[in-house]
Amino acid sequence: MSGRIADLKAVMLSLLLFALFLGAWHLAVTGSGTAANVDPEYARLMGAAAMQGTSAMPGPVDIAVRLADLLAHPFYDRGPNDKGIGIQLAYSLGRVLLGFGLAVTLAIPLGFVIGTSPLLHKALDPFIQILKPISPLAWMPLALYTIRDSGKSAIFVIFICSVWPLLLNTAFGVASVRREWLNVARTLEVSRLRLAFRVILPAAAPTIMTGLRISIGIAWLVIVAAEMLVGGTGIGYFVWNQWNNLSIADVIIAILLIGLVGMALDQILGWIGRRLGYQE
Amino acid sequence: MALFGKPACSCGVGHAGLVCAPGDDPVDTAVVRAVFGGTPSRRRMLRALGTGTAMAALSQVFPLAAAREAFAQAPGPLEKKAVKIGFIPITCATPIIMAEPMGFYARQGLEAEVIKTAGWAIIRDKSINKEYDAAHMLAPMPIAISIGAGSNPVPWTVPAIENINGQAITLATKHKDRRDPKDWKGFKLAVPFDYSMHNYLLRYYLAEHGIDPDQDVQIRAVPPPEMVANLRAENIDGFLGPDPMNQRAVYDGVGFIHILSKDIWDGHPCCAFGASREFVTGAPNTFHALLRAIVEATGYASRAENRKQIAEAIAPPNYLNQPQTVLEQILTGTFADGLGKIQRVPDRVNFAPYPWESFAIWILTQMKRWGQVKTDIDYAAIARQVFLATDAGNAMEKAGMARPVGTTKTFVIMGKTFDPATPEAYLNSFPIRRG
Known part of the structure; x- marks a missing residue:
């Protein structure tokens, strides 16, 4: 009460x-x-x-009026450079999910391997620590130059920025599974595959979920910067296009929407994490 | 295209050297082959005479110029109808942009999509990556791309110039009593890109007033959309920028127009329509259709009575995304100057498609003057390879416009005459220069 x-x-x-x-x-x-x-x-x-x-x-009233205006027609399409806010958000979400999906498919298996081998962990750690803090804007010219496609470059940049926290968290989670559980499994002569899927993975799940939440947060941060650079579609392009017109009201609305979508992504992963969690 | 390709001639035919010998022209080669038949005898003859001599001899009996012409104008089916053209949202791109809503592309059978792009480096990379078939570029960019300054060398061309004049130096309102450039020591000034007419004109203007653009002031590259925001935040003291940014700074009460670029060099080129040599030779029919559309749109934009209608066509969010009154002030030349006066300058911006080779030569002298090019270069050859004056002249004739005489001309910049025949002497006449 x-x-x-x-x-x-x-x-x-x-x-x-x-x-x-x-x-x-x-x-x-x-x-x-x-x-x-x-x-x-x-x-x-x-x-x-x-x-x-x-x-x-602009004041809060201007923002409210403009927001109502934008939300009244979220899916209009008036040519390649002028689409509704709903379409822009959908493009951004699509890119984030692709880049994030790539990061997940690479980081979880690799993190698993690194976590079970202290030698590999120590050997790869310096590389990960150097690559982790690099800004998406720094990757973009290199990506454009080598991948030679702006759409794929944006997805690559999301991937390369969101892969590290997930990799480190997976490795950490796998490395810190309790000794006793591994010993019990070994005594019972559980196969390696079964050990991985029935003991280590469930035990590391909460840490991996935390990694996923950090990663999707970073992916969503990166998309705005990437789309401001490559342009075309997405909420980042929307911000850039309105900045071009010095339309601060639209920029504020975009900030608000970016925050709301980011929160929603985090909450969804948080909810999945609670479903996967276990009580000792 | 190899990632680290050797500098190649822009004709698209593989051979050594940056510039074609006359015999390397695909039309010329075809003519030689037709006249002399089998390859071995042709090779023998060319070896004996030298290609240039052979072509000269041949042109006595074969109307070579006419063959080139016929080849260039041969009407044929378009290799591709759907073309993508990148642009930066500034008024320099007016012909490229307006040709879409006003139907100039459609009239040539093209389904063109004009795509707004975030910055000059991105438009260069997207063009080199072939995401765009052609693009709006700053006039010096195709030259820089062709000779490999600031990027790998890729043969690029300027089939048409977009606009002449139409830029300005805008200063923050707080400087309205410091109008003499001699008082600008310590200023932070912005230009849109290192390889831009804006950069060269600002440096020229400062140097003529005794200000060393590298020592006495700071010049930085700022994308046009960020210029007004930076001026408001007092990050910069002013900029030599494209419109609508100058007029927008006035409209928002942030700055005033110090001088129009027309008063530095009346008739200077600014932005260009750029296409890769590969596109020009690989899809000639599409290329010529595109060039006709651009030339016709440029001609239409050059007439003052059409300007209001154009402002209305390019103002919406899909194109420039600017208040219509700002665009009208720029295009009609009746504008508020930010100092409380209304100025009437009908040729504040104009549109003229002809890519004078002397423009390219002048740009090269300035690239060399400021250390962007450090080696010896063949000014005239590069200009002829990159600026396609013949193609533009043909398209202008077809569109019923007067074809300019010749491909070079002299012009006067701040009282100093430039002669395209003596670029090195011109370059050495400047007291303030690098290297």
């Missing part, structure tokens, strides 16, 4: 903070509104921000 009241209090506090934030934002962008005294013909050639003293930063 007291837990539920605490939850309610937290929700109330969240809402209050959000309302305060919106209020402060609204006040901050409401300009003095004093129009400069210039020739009306000149004023007609100028933007509202320059002439009426309003802030170039």
Whole structure:
């Protein structure tokens, strides 16, 4: 009972903070509104921000209006450079799932091997530690140059950035399976394959799931940067295209949507992780 | 294309050297073969005479120029109808962009898709990777790609220039009382790309005012869309950039137009329509159809009475994604300058397709002047290989436009005459230069 009241209090506090934030934002962008005294013909050639003293930063109301506008037609297609926000998000999700899928198919088996062999672990560790912190933007020119296809390059960059945490977590999870369990299995003369699938994999599952959550988070971070670079489609391209037009309202909306989708991806993997977890 | 290919001639026919001997032209070879028949005797004859002499002799009896012409204009089925053309969202690309919504490509039987691209390096890489059949490029880029400056050498061509003039130096509003370039020491200035007319014009302008562009100021490459944002954030003091960025800085109250590029060099080329030599020779019918569409669109854009309609066609999000009033100010030349005045300059930007070889020669002198090219080069040969003046002239004639006389001309930049016949002397006449 007291837990539920605490939850309610937290929700109330969240809402209050959000309302305060919106209020402060609204006040901050409401300009003095004093129009400069210039020739009306000149004023007609100028933007509202320059002439009426309003802030170039849109307020929460502008954002809400624009968001409603975008969400009213999420799937329109007016040519190769102008598609609805829903189509853009779908392109980004598709790329992320491909790159992330590649990372999973490589990192889990490889992590398994590394985790069971301390020698391999030590030998490969320096390479992994060097490759892990490289930014997606640094990979992009190299990918474009060698792969010679911008779509595949974007997927490669997602793959190369999201593979490392998953690899390390899988190796760590496999390496830290409790000795006693392995000893029991050995005493019972369990086959190697059975040992891997019935003992090690379930024991390492929670650590692997954590790795998956970190990886998909990184993949989603990378997609925006990659699409801003290669352009064409996707939410990253949307941000770039609206930045081109200095349309800050659209950029803010894209930030909001990127955050929401990223959270959804994380929650889905978290939910799967809880289903796979076990109690000792 | 091999990853680390040797520099090859841009004619697309494999032979040694950067530039063709006359006999290497596919049409010429075909004519020689037709006249002299079997290969051994042709080889013997060429060895005895030298290719150039043989062609000269042959042209006495065979109308070679006419054969080349006929070959270039031969109407034939399009090798491919669906073509992809990359562009950067700036007004320089106006003919390339407007040709899509206004039906210039469709009229030539092409199903063209114009694709917005994020930056010059990306448009170069996507073009070299053949994701695009042709693309909007800065006029110096095909030269740089062909000679391998800043990338592997791949034979590239400029079948048509897009726009002349149409750029400006824009400064942050806080500098409105520092209009003399001599006061600009320590400024951070932006240009769109290292291999751009913007870079060369800004350096030229600064150097003529006694400012060393490498020592006294900092010039950095900033993609056009980021220019206004950087100016607002005071990361840069100004830029020599393409429109709509200059007018957009004024529209948003961030900067003012210091000088139009037209007042540095009236009639300077800026952006080009670029295609690989492989596309030009591999799909000639498609290429010529595309070139006709571009030349016709460029001619249409050069007429002032069409400019408002063009502004409306290219303003939507699928193309430039800009407020229509900004584009109208640029294209009609009646614009707010950011200092409270309305200026009327009808030729603020203009469109002229003819790729004068002297443009390429001037660009090469500046590439050499600023250390981008360090070796000795054959200016005229590179210019002839990359800038396809003959093809553009043919397309202009077909479109009912006047064909310019010759392929080179002299021009005056800030009071100094450039003669394409003496590029080295011109280069050595500048006190401020690298190397």
